[in-house]
Amino acid sequence: MNHVPQPSARVAQALQIHRSIAACHAYLARSDDAHALTATLMLPCYRAEFERLVLAMSAPERNELTSLLPIGEAQQSLSLPRA
Structure with a gap:
């Protein structure tokens, strides 16, 4: 059995927030219902928390x-700070 190392606590938390950001984008792209409204309201909160975590991380x-981020999303997600 191969041992796959678990991400550190901050990295795991950032990955979960990143998944939430992706889910918000998916709701916004395909719908204008209550889920899209919730996504619109939550997206800035998720982004701010993701950025706070990344800034607190060691190299x-x-x-x-x-x-661990999908190819192409890593550079976009980690290009901090944002204007």
Whole structure:
């Protein structure tokens, strides 16, 4: 059995928030119902929390997060700070 190392606590939390951001984008792209309204309201909160976590990470944690994010999203997600 292969042992797959678990991400550190901050990296795991950032990955979960990143999934929530992706879900918000999906709701916004395909719907204008109550879920899309909720996504509109929550998206800035998720982004701010993701950015706060990334800024608090050490370089090895950021490298770990980058390696776990989908290709193409890592650079976009980690290009901080945002205007």
